[in-house]
Amino acid sequence: MEVAVAVVSAVTKSVVSKLITVLEKRYKELKDLEGDISFLHRELAMICGSMEVQISHKGQPSAVEILSMEEFRALAHNIEDCLDRFLPCAACEGELQIRNPRKFCHEIGRLKRELDAAHERKIRYNADFCSAAAESDLDDNPVDQENPGAYGASPAVGIEEAKRELCKSLVDGGQASRRKLKVVSIVGFGGSGKTALAWEVYNCPQVAEQFSCRAWVTVASNQIHGVAAKEALLTAILEGLLGEEAQESVPQKLRQLQQHISRLLQTKRCLIVIDNIKMELWDVIKPIFPDEKGSRILVTTTVTSVANACSLPDGYVYSIRSLSAEQSKDYLDKNVFVNGCSPDLERGSTAIVNKCDGHPLALVSVAKALQGHKLTGDLCEKMTHNLCSRMDENKNGHFTKLGQVLMNNYSSLPGNSLKTCLLYSSLFPNDRPVSRKTLTGRWLAEGYIDGDQEIADKKLDELIDRNIILPVDPSNNGKAKTCKPHGIMHQFMLHKSMASNFIATSLSARNRSNFRHLIIEKHTNGTACNMGHGTSPAGRGRDPLHKFFSSLKEKVDNLFSGSAGEQLRPRSLTVFGSAEEAVPDLTSFELLRVLDLKECNGLNEEHLGHIYKLLHLKYLTLGSSVSNLSVQMERLHCLETLDLRKTKIETLPVEVISLPHLAHLYGKMKLKRISGKNHKRFLQGKSNLQTLAGVVIDNNSGFPELMVHMKKLTKVKIWCESNSTDCSYAVLSEAIHKFAQDGMSTPVGARSLSLHLNDSSKDLLNHHQGDNTMAASRKGYLSSLKLQGSLNQFPQFVMSLRGLKELCLAYTNLTGPHLLLGLRKLRHLVYLKLVEVHLADLDIKHGDFPSLQHLCLMVREPRFPTIQEGALPRLTSVQLLCKGLVGLCDHIKVECLDALCEIALDSQVNQETIRLWQNEAKKHPKSPKVLLLKRVDPADTRSPAKYVATDHGSLKPPVQGTP
Template sequence: MEVAVVGAVVGAVVTSLVPKLSAVIGKRFSEFSDLDDDIRYLKTELAIIAAKMDEQHKGQQPSVLQNISTADMRDLAFDIEDCLDQFLPCAACRRGAVSKGDLLDFANQVGKLKKRLERAKQQRTDTDANGSQQAVHLPDQLLGTPAEPADQVGIEEPKQEILGLLGSEELLVISIAGFGGSGKTQLTRAVFDCDEAKEKFGVRAWHTASDHKDGDELLLAILHKLFPEETLLSVSEMQSQVSRLQQRIRFQQKTRCLIVVDDIEKHHWEAIKSFFSELRIIRILVTTTVQTVAKACTKDRGYIYNMRTLSVGDSKDLLKKRVGNFNRNSTDLEDGSAAIVRKCHGHPLALISVANYLLQQEQITGPVCQKTSRLLCTHMDEDKHGDFTKLRQILVNNYINLPFHLKTCLLYTSLFPNDRPVSRKTLTHRWLAEGYIKRETERTYQEAADEKLEQLMDLNIIRPIDTSNRGEKKTCKPHGIMHQFMLYKSISSNFIAPSLENRGNFRHIMMENQRNRREADIDHGATSPAARRPNRLSNLIRSFKPSNSTGSDEDLRPRSLTVFGSAEEAVYSDLINCKLLKVLDLKECNNLEDKHINNIYKLLHLKYLTLGSSVRGLSDKMGNLHCLETLDLRKTKVNTVPVEVISLPHLAHLFGKIKLNKLSSKKLDKFLSGECNLETLSGVVVERNSQFPELMEHMKKLTKVKIWCVITSTDGNYTKLSDAIRKFAQAGTDTSQGARSLSLHLNASSNEMVHLSATSRKAGSAPPVFYLSSLKLQGRLTHFKEFAKALSGLRELCLTCTNLEGPILLACLRELWCLVYLKLVEDRIDDLDINLDGDLASLQRLCIVVKQPRFPKIAQEALPGLVSLQLLCKDLEGVCDGIKVGHFEHLREVALDSEVNPKTIELWENEAKEHPKRPKVLLLKRVEAADTWSAAKYVATDQRSSELLVEGTP
């Protein structure tokens, strides 16, 4: 796997190098005739080598020489990138050194790198000729062996849930989806073998899809089980009898059938689905690691059951049942077992593997458990024939079969602590800043990054946590055991440097102090000495010199620095030495002050910058950060941003709650004469003398804007802002940047802003048409209906504290024909009655947040397309009289406030069980807003409704 990991790192470097090499080639070097050819050679050969490294050694164990050769190639790729970055800080603008001396030095370095690449290429050819050592492969049936009785922990509740789903008359196919080793096969086997299934289904058949070469052969095997008396000798003969066999099943109304297909793939389903699509006495239970396969199987009459990790309690029970001789009275041993449970993150196979390893030890003590936990990844990596073989095989297969660009993206996720979800935008914006996303023909860079994340979530390697208005994933995190293994591999491959000192050519530094991270949970077995050194960035970064460098400490290699918790003063003083940094993430750094960021403007390669809660101001020198693409100030106390910052040529995303400096006429003219590339401004405070309305009209690429209005109708800016909003909303069809989103926070004196924006036009002109996809309005509204009439294409709407009466609100909503998502946040909203099936016919997701448990009434015929219903009030008791779960035919989820009482949760659970589609009941936790202007926010919680029921039961 080492070659694959390092190959992915090289591939990622090559991906980021291609535009830089192309930019250099685009320059004219008449005095250096060989330079252009040398650069073209580097570009071509690096791409070829990266592709070969990705394909080579799949399914094989590389030799020691091949590992050395691969590491050398990685260092060479790093040196080439360093050389180009020093010469050409901004490839997009071809902006870099231009003096003859700089060009001469650059040409000499390129020539040397070309010679090194030629030698490395020849060395790889010679090394590969020596062949590879064969890897150990596990038979598929070994990976799927039934669990022992001692392993049947935490399985009763999901087993009963699956049995309940199989009893539904509407659900013909149940897909059990989840990460490898999460217990899908064991759960399915427990269902298949239980007495209730035997009584309910007169015919049962179990098939492992991988045992059959194609879908037709699988179908033939299933039919042999269903009709043992039939003579079905071949696939061709089976096809001629399909119709007759379907009729036979239809006539057998009293004999229900259960068919299990373990580890199904899409082509298997395509081959068998037509036979079973209309046979209502047959239930099909499939397992898969791929979400799109699960969705394909359950598209018409099906349900997806996503595997959950074991709870802490179940994890402890499994470990103790398996080991058998834990001394419950030993605090030392209890602490050791807790460390193992924490490290395995509820992954059943990981817990079983550790338990089997412990059983081989002479004595199981607390220190033995602590050491086993800390070196878990080392055991997986080195123990290729023992207790960790199956676990290692699953993790390696999940990684090795990914394309190299996905491998790198997955490795990168291990930079973030696994005890908290990471924002989708944070992750994709950082991938883009690092240059790890390749531009595709029909997609923008952001669309390509989103697609890569979707692919990793589809494979269940990364888990979605929170869901957005559109049903998209807002936050995510890798499966815990995969995160541990990827972090280990990233460290051993010089991709990530952990907070403790590790010498080597690391590309990314992640620092987390001891208060935030348990040292015993970090496995440095492959890379660090036993003696741990102080947590100092200065000790780290001085080891990051290019291998051919003869310079000072300024020649440093890291491309990103991420700090969680407190950092020493030395970190900030040494930061400026990391001159090639692209990503600086100090959002979670809690002792960062203004003095520490005085010299950040010297980091000329910086593309992504987030700052922490102690920062209060920004210098206008930040305008030197030419390459900056994302600036996140949401956690800071920064109130005012210099115009030099928003004028940066590549700045696309600016987050925070900011005001803009008052501009001189000269600065204003300069801004208006240049090009503004801002796409996201979330958000800006508009005051009496703010020049933002004038600047907003110049932001032609703006697609998402959030505005806090603190002006009155008598202010001169009032009309200017309404005009800017109207032009922004009307420009939606003129941009290729995608749908537009507007968020307005209105005070009591600006509540007619939306009315003015909708009615301000020349006499005799047609009413305005707004091309907004998403609109959020907070504050009292007086004339919303006129605004709504201009929003016929709106898909998402959030209204907060508007005080609109129910009938008036409903009249406004009837103007929104395309509305898919609606969120209403009010004190009470029980005077809203949705009675007609024509009202909000396109609505799919409805979220209502109220202080008093009084919800609107929704008639049975209304909201025919609803799939998600969120009723959020911590004081809710029982089910709502005016809202019945059974009335929504396509409902997939119901969300409640996590603070509601257990009895209420139980009642909603029972309502959901009566629904033909068995929607999930989710618990959402309220997050207090940072200020009184922000709307109510809820996030997903890992606590399951069933756990809350148990804990709350007297």
């Protein structure tokens, strides 16, 4: 039920925001309704708060309470629908006329009466959301104190290599290293085997013999907070270290406990394991450990930032990996299919491996459930098909722990907004990673985030930090460019979303008009696909009384409503595959805010005609079958994001970029010259465009003169096909310089430029005429710059950029000395990517690049630069991408890069080269990981390729680009 509360909370807060807008604008047509609107505002806020209180008690709601909450959720949706149908665009300034004000007044009055009636029913049937529900007696993180390894994914699965690595990290090192405190962190998704791995390491004889005292402490997820929690943790540590010497008179106060443990650590070398560490507890523990006595601390956590904080400055972080398909299959062969696999059982084994997706606890749970049964392929498939439903139904069975762990990953998220964003991520098939821009842009368009793009990015980063969302293809700054939920979590969230009427995966779903988000996957033969997951009717797993009432309610609803002219209420529609059956139904989707047809094939003019009628649309993305847009696009008044990257559109109608709320435009298109009122609007600085990625500039382009007046533009991508004789050339040069200079007077934030040059435009950044010379000498501000194309010299424009953090130079044909001459001026660079034929003449010396953390070198010939000792003091990641690399790089000494944590190579290098780099990495104090990245060539040969991770369990930040 907690999932349903998060959904209704998000919707209610969105509705309350709209009601506040109505009250603030005080529409003259509503002067007699101000009291009713204020009532709705207060009532919805109270409903939201009372539901959150109910869930905070961790009690199981009764069937009546569940039905009452569902009624209020439906009412919140009805109010939201009413506001969308009758109110003008809330983002527009001024008092616009309400559509059919008389009918709107009637609807508001009706909704108020329905809300009153629902409130009376809640009181009548004692459905008090705020009742003092009993605390759940289920510990979120139960541990067998006799064997902590029994928690989670025990028996341990696939941890042999990880165990050896962690044991080595705890006991190895020279005398100086052994005398210093070291903290080793194990981080990973819930149920991935962190505790089992830590338990194996804790009990390893080679580890145990190194320490005179050892202690194992577990921090329960539902443990008390504040000073009492800190005292409880320190007491457990002290009692563990003292062992049989512990007395009943162990000090109880925080300060005394700290002093007692500190004195003990001064005389003995100790190993302390803290399972499920929290940041607020670590801040209390860390100061009491003496730095020079050689003790070791091993912590486990689901949060990457906590792991990093614990292990700084000289510790080690081990990111636990999902099991590979081979490891999963091997476990099943040893524990389930002990008599071998027939072709039929092989089919069942494959189904289990695919469903569990490398999650140890899921794999162990299925294996235990199959024990004692007569094994068949059908049984194995049936066992995994409705895996999430089994977690609901089998309260004391093999899947109970798995359900608790997955639910804890969700319920531990702070705030309903973040929970709803996670639910929303299950919209996308898990075998198709979704881009950061798509996910965060849709969150904003749906109203699930109260804020801007920066806040949306922080929400996504928090989910990634907790290892619930996995980065797949990170961008230059290390943030996820594409991502996906952890496989088993995706299945769990989709199941919960469907049960709460949040997501439907078919137009034929029961109660389809109640779902807020619809996904349709159509094969070319017209058959629907269920997203690769077992589905269950809404409400599965609830008690029989609730099922009876729900069934009765559905029959009554069906009796009094017909399907003819049914208006569907989803706020988003996502279509994969054929458009034949899905898109014509858009006539029934009048309130859509998000329409994602990027992966939809077969769109035609009739389909597009329906799209132009969706007047509430905020987010639209189209696919490869679209080659032009009509001027009717100007009807989409509310549109904020338009993604045309997969289309075949070459030239965009003027009416598109004139849309008043359009903030983000993606694609590769030409813009014609603008005249009349649209031109005047741009000259007045009224354009709302923030992202334009990107535009093709030729001698007929009207964009350069408009760019100067786009006051809100922060990200622009340009393909320059003009030359120095075109009139647009000088205007474009001026616009680019002004774009950078304007950044100096605005709040510091992401401001980026991507520029693809041709041979005729190589001097674009050094092109100055008349007064532009003085302007060019001024400093500018960009946070990110990408230049692709031949240059005659390192541009003065680039060296003038203050605070430039990310720089990519591709195919510039500049020599190493010329590159260094400019690069040394950029003292704040954090990320640098160089793409050339070779970089043998690049000599990076002591003191160069003091801030650089990520270096990506991509070459066709295996000739890399020289990196001298003392250079790159903060470098944590180096990527040496060349499929022809053989052996080590003679002029790059890994041991001289003190902060190095990661080395990436092209996956096509030979095995001997990989082995040599792995051995070299083991000699480094931080034992940096050696990653293999697979090159993916683009369809457009002029565009860079990208590299993606090949390791099933290692979704580390690969970097885009190509030599």
